[in-house]
Amino acid sequence: ADAVAEGAARALSGAPAGRVALVASVDVLRRRGGRAHQAGLSARARRLNRAAAPLVLSPVSGWAVLLVDDVVTTGTTLGACARALRDAGALVLGALAVAAAPAPVSPSADAGPAAPTGALTMV
Numbered sequence: 001a002d003a004v005a006e007g008a009a010r011a012l013s014g015a016p017a018g019r020v021a022l023v024a025s026v027d028v029l030r031r032r033g034g035r036a037h038q039a040g041l042s043a044r045a046r047r048l049n050r051a052a053a054p055l056v057l058s059p060v061s062g063w064a065v066l067l068v069d070d071v072v073t074t075g076t077t078l079g080a081c082a083r084a085l086r087d088a089g090a091l092v093l094g095a096l097a098v099a100a101a102p103a104p105v106s107p108s109a110d111a112g113p114a115a116p117t118g119a120l121t122m123v
Contacts, residue, residue: 005023005024008066028058028060053087056085059088059089060090063090063091065091065092067092071099071101072097072099072100082095
């Protein structure tokens with residue numbers, strides 16, 4: 001996240017005169033409940049593991065936020081974080097992930113191979 005903030009600050013340093021871009025890497029969310037790591041959990045278990053909304057630690061009203069995550073599988077964590085920040089008054093611009101893993105597939109007799117995933121879009 002720090003490297004992303006540094007890169008964004010460099011990119012925005014050419015902002016039009018009179019406009020100042022403040023870019024910071026700030027950890028303002030804490031998870032509540034659930035397991036710390038979701039490795040090995042099914043999609044349903046991941047959703048349940050992140051059922052409790054994250055706690056917003058600082059006032060973020062009016063902030064424009066880019067969420068940064070290491071790995072996205074189902075998008076449940078990013079979705080919960082985006083909702084918590086929006087509820088606290090932030091404008092969530094989107095999300096950036098270092099890697100996107102295919103979502104876990106529930107085994108079933110009629111299930112074929114998982115379809116390849118395309119670009120991740122944060123809604």
